Amino acid sequence: MPAVTNRPINRKVVLVAHVTRMVGPEHFRIEEEPAREPGEGEVVVKTDTLSIDAFIRTSLNDEEGLHQQVPVGAAIVALGVGRVVESNAPGWDVGDAVSGPLCAQTYATLPTAMLQKIDPARPLSTYLGALGLTTGLTAYMGIRFVGEVKAGETVLVSGAAGAVGCMAAQIAKVLGARVIGLAGGSEKSAFLTGTLGLDGAIDYKGEDVDKRLKALAPDGIDVFFDNVGGELLDIALDNIRERGRVVICGAISQYNDQKHVRGPSLYLRLAERHARMEGFTVMHFAQHYGEAFAQLGQWLAEGRLTMPEQLEHGIDAFPGALRKLFEGGNIGKMLVKP
Ligand SMILES: NC(=O)c1ccc[n+]([C@@H]2O[C@H](COP(=O)([O-])OP(=O)(O)OC[C@H]3O[C@@H](n4cnc5c(N)ncnc54)[C@H](OP(=O)(O)O)[C@@H]3O)[C@@H](O)[C@H]2O)c1
Numbered sequence: 001m002p003a004v005t006n007r008p009i010n011r012k013v014v015l016v017a018h019v020t021r022m023v024g025p026e027h028f029r030i031e032e033e034p035a036r037e038p039g040e041g042e043v044v045v046k047t048d049t050l051s052i053d054a055f056i057r058t059s060l061n062d063e064e065g066l067h068q069q070v071p072v073g074a075a076i077v078a079l080g081v082g083r084v085v086e087s088n089a090p091g092w093d094v095g096d097a098v099s100g101p102l103c104a105q106t107y108a109t110l111p112t113a114m115l116q117k118i119d120p121a122r123p124l125s126t127y128l129g130a131l132g133l134t135t136g137l138t139a140y141m142g143i144r145f146v147g148e149v150k151a152g153e154t155v156l157v158s159g160a161a162g163a164v165g166c167m168a169a170q171i172a173k174v175l176g177a178r179v180i181g182l183a184g185g186s187e188k189s190a191f192l193t194g195t196l197g198l199d200g201a202i203d204y205k206g207e208d209v210d211k212r213l214k215a216l217a218p219d220g221i222d223v224f225f226d227n228v229g230g231e232l233l234d235i236a237l238d239n240i241r242e243r244g245r246v247v248i249c250g251a252i253s254q255y256n257d258q259k260h261v262r263g264p265s266l267y268l269r270l271a272e273r274h275a276r277m278e279g280f281t282v283m284h285f286a287q288h289y290g291e292a293f294a295q296l297g298q299w300l301a302e303g304r305l306t307m308p309e310q311l312e313h314g315i316d317a318f319p320g321a322l323r324k325l326f327e328g329g330n331i332g333k334m335l336v337k338p
Pocket residue numbers: 052053054055134135138159160161162163164165182183184185188227228248249250251252253254280281282283324325326327328329330331332333334
């Protein structure tokens with residue numbers, strides 16, 4: 001018989017087998033155990049909300065990929081927000097709101113060095129979406145410092161109805177650019193031109209992207225903010241203007257088969273048009289976190305940015321929510337509330 005404990009029970013999503021293609025229920029199982037007692041300098045956090053990010057998929061391969069790999073038997077990596085329910089760290093009190101790498105579980109025992117205190121006056125999920133490292137901050141760094149978007153320029157964003165894309169498109173609009181979004185399906189196109197107020201939208205699943213892009217931007221595009229890669233990257237390269245910039249934020253179309261990543265075949269357009277292509281991760285711009293955070297917070301308060309949230313409920317919903325990112329099943333930020 002298991003020992004009786006009065007500790008809170010942690011339910012966590014554990015990796016059962018590495019993933020070679022699409023994630024499915026067969027790759028995960030739920031385990032229960034008492035939440036570990038906090039050591040010196042540690043706290044126990046009760047998870048409020050988890051961020052469903054594309055990078056989670058790239059951490060589930062059987063070999064080194066873009067990110068550190070999750071070992072079989074370990075909890076799935078995930079960023080989250082929550083409240084301290086037990087503290088063994090001076091200055092960290094029960095009730096404090098925090099964000100950090102909580103993993104896909106209902107309670108996390110972590111050193112405070114891995115956590116950040118957040119303002120409980122805002123909905124905590126804001127720190128995963130509009131003000132989140134992997135969402136708002138990523139979009140800000142890519143648009144400002146890699147794409148160097150200027151007023152009057154034409155910007156194309158792929159994955160524009162998703163979390164990063166939706167923020168990148170809106171930030172480019174706030175900076176005075178003309179913005180066209182690429183997304184799958186007519187509902188998402190309507191979201192881009194309606195809710196987000198973009199200047200144009202292309203349904204890459206139902207329309208001839210090159211033809212539509214040439215109609216919407218006959219003089220070409222100055223900046224392509226790419227979340228998707230593959231064929232769409234080639235079409236954008238073909239339409240890039242003199243001195244244009246291609247921002248490689250991600251390539252979600254390639255994450256399910258990273259041994260056979262499709263690279264761009266039209267990269268010589270960069271030479272022809274004195275254009276450049278530059279990749280980045282948000283972590284390369286750590287020196288700008290403070291600025292990005294303050295600026296995004298101000299634009300949010302002014303109502304110039306919006307971040308729709310798609311909430312899935314229960315820790316058991318985590319694997320299905322992750323899969324939805326790869327099937328286009330989300331608009332805005334995908335979150336799980338365990
Ligand atoms: N560089 C960085 O530091 C950094 C940080 C965070 C995220 N990222 C990158 O940002 C991108 C977006 O991530 P996110 O977490 O915000 O996810 P997201 O955009 O909220 O969700 C992913 C979206 O990608 C689209 N998609 C999925 N498979 C596709 C395919 N085969 N072809 C075309 N579109 C596809 C789907 O929309 P449709 O319905 O439109 O297909 C889906 O809704 C990812 O590439 C991610 O790796 C980079």
